[in-house]
Amino acid sequence: MAGTEVSSYPPLFREEKGSIHGGVEGEEGVKVGGGSSESDPLPVMDLECMEMEKLGEVCREWGIFRLVNHGIPLSLLSQLEDHAKRLFGLPFESKEAVFTTPVSYFWGTPALTKSGVALSQTPQNVNWVEGFNVPLSQLPLLQTQDPIIASFRLILEEYGRHLSRIARTLFEAMAKNLGHDPKQYESSLDESSGIVRVYRYPLRPNRDHASHMEVHTDSSVLSILNQDEVGGLEVLKDGEWLSASPISNTLVINVGDMMQVISNDKYKSVIHRVKVAKERERLSICYFVFPEENTVIKSSKYRPFSYNDFRSQVQEDIKTLGHKVGLKRFKINDDSD
Numbered sequence: 001m002a003g004t005e006v007s008s009y010p011p012l013f014r015e016e017k018g019s020i021h022g023g024v025e026g027e028e029g030v031k032v033g034g035g036s037s038e039s040d041p042l043p044v045m046d047l048e049c050m051e052m053e054k055l056g057e058v059c060r061e062w063g064i065f066r067l068v069n070h071g072i073p074l075s076l077l078s079q080l081e082d083h084a085k086r087l088f089g090l091p092f093e094s095k096e097a098v099f100t101t102p103v104s105y106f107w108g109t110p111a112l113t114k115s116g117v118a119l120s121q122t123p124q125n126v127n128w129v130e131g132f133n134v135p136l137s138q139l140p141l142l143q144t145q146d147p148i149i150a151s152f153r154l155i156l157e158e159y160g161r162h163l164s165r166i167a168r169t170l171f172e173a174m175a176k177n178l179g180h181d182p183k184q185y186e187s188s189l190d191e192s193s194g195i196v197r198v199y200r201y202p203l204r205p206n207r208d209h210a211s212h213m214e215v216h217t218d219s220s221v222l223s224i225l226n227q228d229e230v231g232g233l234e235v236l237k238d239g240e241w242l243s244a245s246p247i248s249n250t251l252v253i254n255v256g257d258m259m260q261v262i263s264n265d266k267y268k269s270v271i272h273r274v275k276v277a278k279e280r281e282r283l284s285i286c287y288f289v290f291p292e293e294n295t296v297i298k299s300s301k302y303r304p305f306s307y308n309d310f311r312s313q314v315q316e317d318i319k320t321l322g323h324k325v326g327l328k329r330f331k332i333n334d335d336s337d
């Protein structure tokens with residue numbers, strides 16, 4: 001596959017390419033799932049038959065769950081994966097030159113500016129990832145003569161419609177479970193803010209136990225993840241890292257920071273990271289959806305702020321401190337930091 005050509009990696013990722021054997025075997029204290037449903041620790045929710053009580057319990061105790069019966073055709077998922085692999089296989093310089101706006105190419109960090117440019121990262125805390133950032137509402141502006149990019153766009157548009165539907169359905173069920181008036185909370189989920197990130201995690205052979213994506217929570221209301229069969233997503237639950245195994249035709253849903261605020265801290269924004277424990281490249285496709293950016297989010301636990309305020313604070317913290325501080329910045333009576 002073209003994707004394994006060394007020239008398709010950012011230069012920093014090429015140095016260790018010579019010795020791809022002796023990869024990471026897992027780690028003590030981490031249950032590394034083998035991809036079968038027996039080893040899957042995540043609670044499972046069915047989109048076609050939503051159990052409201054269980055949904056509330058899962059969002060309070062886990063902040064993450066597996067979704068089945070999501071209604072996205074398998075053929076669409078595999079077409080998307082196929083196209084992503086072909087585009088990642090282009091030479092690094094072409095990816096940088098071709099994908100600027102509205103779809104941008106980035107590497108080394110998932111922290112991007114509003115226009116999709118990577119915030120700079122020191123070599124010590126570089127994330128072993130590259131990706132395409134796709135603001136769904138701007139996809140029609142992507143002009144191209146390239147047939148693969150043109151069909152990538154069409155596939156993403158269709159995928160985006162499914163994700164909006166899934167996010168809206170889940171959000172309404174969560175609002176109902178929280179006893180919120182759905183009308184009042186309508187602008188807390190703005191489908192036009194939806195972003196898809198297509199990630200490729202290259203091999204990292206000589207860095208046993210190093211993260212491919214560092215520990216974090218998502219800033220979104222909800223995130224919807226579709227990972228390939230390699231796996232590597234890990235979730236912190238009761239002080240233990242659990243592996244969210246890849247299971248075909250299922251999605252993983254994360255409660256994000258904004259949902260935690262909307263729920264007055266009843267739901268929790270899940271702490272997670274990516275560590276690829278196999279000698280294989282990994283591909284994942286993540287969707288993030290946010291509140292309407294200027295609407296003030298009401299909560300008794302936080303001072304009033306909009307998503308715009310939150311994003312600016314996160315970006316400032318990453319620039320000045322090197323990491324996201326997150327919700328603590330807005331919490332009432334929190335004396336930390």
Ligand SMILES: O=C(O)CCC(=O)C(=O)O
Nearest residue numbers: 110199218233274284286
């Ligand atoms: O690639 C994954 O599985 C997760 C990525 C992630 O956590 C993120 O982009 O926030």
Ligand SMILES: [Fe+2]
Nearest residue numbers: 216217218272
């Ligand atoms: Fe994440």
